Amino acid sequence: xxLAESVQIVSFGILSVMMIATxxxxxxxxxxxxxxxxxxxxxxxxxxxYILLNADFVAAAQILIYVGAINVLILxxxxxxxxxxxxxxxxxxxxxxxxxxxxxxxxxALLGTMALITPWQLxxxxxxxxxxxxxxxxxxxxxxxxxxxxxxxxxxxMAMVGAIVLARRDxxxxxxxxxxxxxxxxxxxxxxxxxxxx
Numbered sequence: 311x312x313l314a315e316s317v318q319i320v321s322f323g324i325l326s327v328m329m330i331a332t333x334x335x336x337x338x339x340x341x342x343x344x345x346x347x348x349x350x351x352x353x354x355x356x357x358x359x360y361i362l363l364n365a366d367f368v369a370a371a372q373i374l375i376y377v378g379a380i381n382v383l384i385l386x387x388x389x390x391x392x393x394x395x396x397x398x399x400x401x402x403x404x405x406x407x408x409x410x411x412x413x414x415x416x417x418x419a420l421l422g423t424m425a426l427i428t429p430w431q432l433x434x435x436x437x438x439x440x441x442x443x444x445x446x447x448x449x450x451x452x453x454x455x456x457x458x459x460x461x462x463x464x465x466x467x468m469a470m471v472g473a474i475v476l477a478r479r480d481x482x483x484x485x486x487x488x489x490x491x492x493x494x495x496x497x498x499x500x501x502x503x504x505x506x507x508x
Contacts, residue, residue, distance in 0.1 A: 322362055329355035342388055350381045367444045383473075390477060 332351035339345050353376040360369035400406070451459050 318362060321358070325355045325358040325362070329359070343385070346381065346385050346388055349384065350377050353377045353381060365443060367447060387473070387477075 329352055332348045332355065335348040336345045336352065339348070353372060357369040357372035357377075360366075360372060
């Protein structure tokens with residue numbers, strides 16, 4: 311093992327521990343602001359793993375989109391809502407926590423099995439080794455994956471419209487105005503018409 315391999319192994323270990331610790335902090339902390347900040351740590355550690363995999367464009371997109379846009383949007387949404395409600399325990403909470411734990415353990419077992427049985431070694435003659443990842447990703451986005459790419463943009467547009475509606479819901483009145491209020495609110499009271507003499 312040479313120096314580059316040992317640096318990669320140590321970097322992988324540090325990034326893995328950081329990702330697992332911040333992910334546990336996201337789901338275990340009761341303060342939602344701390345969870346949102348730790349979610350940024352998860353995204354940063356994932357981008358570090360992409361750099362170790364020589365996926366430079368995906369790592370840069372991870373930092374720019376997830377850390378710079380989505381995580382900041384989540385923080386803005388949390389701080390703009392600012393709903394101060396007392397924490398109340400839900401009935402049958404243990405059932406929900408147990409089912410969540412079963413689903414998480416099942417997903418972890420599935421992903422762990424996939425990671426163990428996948429052959430990760432790539433030869434230098436393999437077509438999977440790409441010199442310029444940006445060009446290849448652009449070709450795939452606008453040829454093979456054009457429809458999913460456009461559908462993702464439509465879904466993001468719908469999410470943005472929904473966020474705007476939710477942010478402006480305080481300005482929507484609870485009761486609709488009646489016809490009398492709408493007819494008299496924008497009109498001036500009539501003065502009696504003066505009689506004209508011929």
